[in-house]
Amino acid sequence: MPADRSTAIRRDSIPSQAEEFVRNLILDGTLGAGERLNEVALAESIGISRGPLREAIKRLSGQGYLTMEAHRGAFVKSYEPREIVDLYELRSALELYAVRLTVERASDESLTILADRLAEESERIRHYEDQPQSEPYVAELDFHQQLVALSGNRAIQDQLADAIHKLYIALRPTRRTPTRMAHAVAAHLEVLDRVRQRDADGALALLTEHMRDSMDNSLSVMGLSATAGADRSDDR
Known part of the structure; x- marks a missing residue:
């Protein structure tokens, strides 16, 4: 994950900002269709813990940007x-x-x-x-x-x-x-x-x-x- 994306996140809305961060990675093609999200690398890149990141991932899954697979994690949605x-x-x-x-x-x-x-x-x-x-x-x-x-x-x-x-x-x-x-x-x-x-x-x-x-x-x-x-x- 590119290190230059580690911009400061306001602590009053960490999950929402993490959600926007990951959404932008999907929309600009940094995360491609079918790609698995590396939670550790993403959390480190954003500068937050994995808890808020997982909340953001859950929201994005509900919006159709990601799919969740048991025991495998989150993947960028690939449309049929x-x-x-x-x-x-x-x-x-x-x-x-x-x-x-x-x-x-x-x-x-x-x-x-x-x-x-x-x-x-x-x-x-x-x-x-x-x-x-x-x-x-x-x-x-x-x-x-x-x-x-x-x-x-x-x-x-x-x-x-x-x-x-x-x-x-x-x-x-x-x-x-x-x-x-x-x-x-x-x-x-x-x-x-x-x-x-x-x-x-x-x-x-x-x-x-x-x-x-x-x-x-x-x-x-x-x-x-x-x-x-x-x-x-x-x-x-």
């Missing part, structure tokens, strides 16, 4: 294809309803600001479209969160954030090429255009197609398929 499909379906259900609210509630000014951000993103991508650069596939989720935030429904935003955090873990190893990035931004612009026209049905139709394409592509990049996720033969 069907779990990824489930998360996409949950995300779609939340997002599609939220966008209908956004059509009804968002101000013209806030939608213009979002459109300007997308235009800047499109221009940024054009500057290196022919270069072999890429970024994490989950980077495109930022637009979706901004669009949902304009719905004004805090409960939906919180639930969506949880689903997106889990998708982040599942999709973190995947990368988007500049071509895919440009394709995503173009789809976002089309959806936002319908939202600005207050065309809820049109926006939802485009968003549904875009999210299906996003799911199929991310699964394909991981060497998986949506049909694998649709197999419910275990009757879970």
